[in-house]
Amino acid sequence: MHKNLIMPTEITIKDKKKMVKGTVIRAAIFARSKVIDVLTTENERFYFIYYKNSLIYGDKLDLVEDGSFIKKAFHEGIVIESPHPILTALIPNLSVSIPNKNKLFSQLQTHYSLQELAHIATTLDSFFEHNQLIKIIDNIFFHYRREGNFSMSFQIIQILNGFAPTLKSAKERLNSQEFYSYHDFYKSSSLPSILKKDPLYVELHCFKNRSNPDEHALLEEILAKQNGSVELLLLWLEKVEQVQKVEFVExxxxxxxxxxxxxxxxxxxxxxxxxxxxxxPDANEMIEKMIQQGNYEEAAEYLLNFIHDLPSSYDEILNKIWENLNAAFLVAHLDHFIFMLEQLVHKGNTKQSEQRMFQLVVILLEEHGLEAVYERLLPIQKLLSHSGVMRKVHKMVELLEDPDRMMELGDYYAEFNQFDKAIDCFFWEMELQPQDPSPAQKISKMYQHKGMVNEAADYQKVYIQLKSNQETG
Incomplete structure (x- = not known):
């Protein structure tokens, strides 16, 4: 992906009375929850936990421990690395205030069911002591049990056992006789049947097992009913990337x-x-608008990675880009444009191709040695076998090995505006033929082209003197 076409997702964090600026580094979706990883301008890492698209809690973390929910989300969830265009859509508010930690769970109770609260607690283990979270889930379990709501009690103890699998008391309660019938229901019933009684369980199960077609399909159905557009889209993108099969694009x-x-x-x-x-279909129109506005480099950036596999409807667009694109940009992406050049050759745009080739050679010679330039242009030489520019480059490479023909090589360098390299060639000739006035005259002209008036005048005097000596001799 072209990073220069995507702006980083910036976020403002209100931490107590301090405002901190940061950039979203990555995000992870894990069923109803998501984690946002932020790097601040002070090089600190903040992590934020969301549930159903609402901020739950976040804070600065120097270390994220193995086994924590954050680690799990970035290992098993759907991860989006920056820069990515969907990051901004993923974060409901790019200005966040860190909630009061001491009042957090009492405030969460006013917005979420107790079952959701128990689940949310399991996502906050990087910010709260493990035992503190176990106690919160335990209290919810005993609340339902006192009310005689064994169905909800079972759902909560399942959450606690998943969160603290080594907790003996949780395992004993989960396997107690009073919950035998619920174990049977979850084991023997279909996921759609369980969904009616425990949607949170089914959604988590389907997300964890989304690589299976049945669970993936059910998860899509759940997200569609919840209007979870972002999550639904990311689920589809993950599947497309994994199986490389494009379906339901429209x-x-x-x-x-x-x-x-x-x-x-x-x-x-x-x-x-x-x-x-x-x-x-609308992508063509978008690129056309860029062309109409004169944004040729931007249009090229969008097309670069697919330049070998564009529909014929893009031929005219490619022609306009080739004709108007900055030559330096072409050089920077030369390998991508070889296919475009091949199309232009077949269309007979010889004059335009020669002008472009001249510009490319000039820029390449400014950055590389002659032999390296020749090697770089070999693929194009095969396409443009009748190119006068390419014949000149080929001739220059031959002359490079012949010290007796430095004047001729210098003339070629001068033709490609490589005045310093031409001067080197003419200096060499002056040493070989110290009485010949021609090299001095050419050096004078090169300095004129460079705008170095004094040097040009000095070598013009040398030329006049050598010319006079030649005539009187």
């Missing part, structure tokens, strides 16, 4: 364009190795 394009722009969607598809110009 459906997910409609979802994506509710969250990101067409330009961003094109970059997202590129990220998962989908050629957007084969599957998105």
């Amino acid at each position: 459906k997910y394009t409609e979802i994506a364009l509710q969250l990101v722009t067409m330009r961003e969607w094109i970059l997202i598809l590129e990220k998962v190795k989908i050629n957007p110009y084969l599957v998105l």
Whole structure:
């Protein structure tokens, strides 16, 4: 993906009375939860936990421990690395305030069910003591048990056992006789049946097992009913990237364009190795608008990675880009443009190709030695076998091995505006033929081209003197 086309996702953190600026480094989706990893301008790492798209808690962490929910999310969840166009859509507010830690769970009770609260507690183990979180979940378990709600008690003890599998008391309660019937129900019933009684369990189960077709399909259905557009889109993108099979592009394009722009969607598809110009009819119009506005480099940036596999409807666009693109940009991406050049050759744009080749050679000679330039241009030479520019470069390489023909090589360098290299050649000739006025005259002209008036005048005097000696001799 072209990083220069994607702006980093910036976030402002209010930590007590201090405002901190940061950049989102990565994010991870794990079922209903997500984790945002932020690097601040002071080189500190903050992590934020969200549930159902709402901020739960976050703080600075010097170390994220193995086995924690954050580690699990970035290892087993759907991870989005920066820069990525969807990161901004993933974060509901780019200005966050860290909640009061001491009042957190009492405040969460007003917004979420007790079962959700127990689950949320398991995602906060990087910020709270393990025993403190176990106690919170335990209290919820005993609350339901006192009320005689054994179904909810079982759901909570399952959460606690998953969070603290070595906790003996949790395991004993989970396996107690009073919960035998619930064990049987979860083992023998279909996921859609369990979904009616314990949607949180099913959603977590399907997310963890989303590589299985049945669980993946059910998870899609759950997310669609919840209007979880971002999560649904990321689930599809993950599947496409893994199996490299493109399906339902139109459906997910409609979802994506509710969250990101067409330009961003094109970059997202590129990220998962989908050629957007084969599957998105509107992509052509977007590139055309860039061309009309004179944004040739931007248009080229979008097309670069797919330049070998574009529909014929892009031929005219490629022609316009080739004709108007800055030569330095072409040199920087020369390998990508060889295919474009091949198309232009077949279309007979000989004059335009020669002008472009001249510009490319000039820039390449400024950065590399003659032999390296020749090697770099070999693929193009095969395409442009009748190119006068390429014949000159080939001739220059031959002259490089012949010290008796430095004047001729210098003339070629001068033709390609390489005045310093031409001067070197003419100096060499002066040493070989000290009485010949021609090298001095050429050196004078080279300094004139460089704008070095005094040096040009000095060598003009040398030329006049040598010329006079030659005539009187």
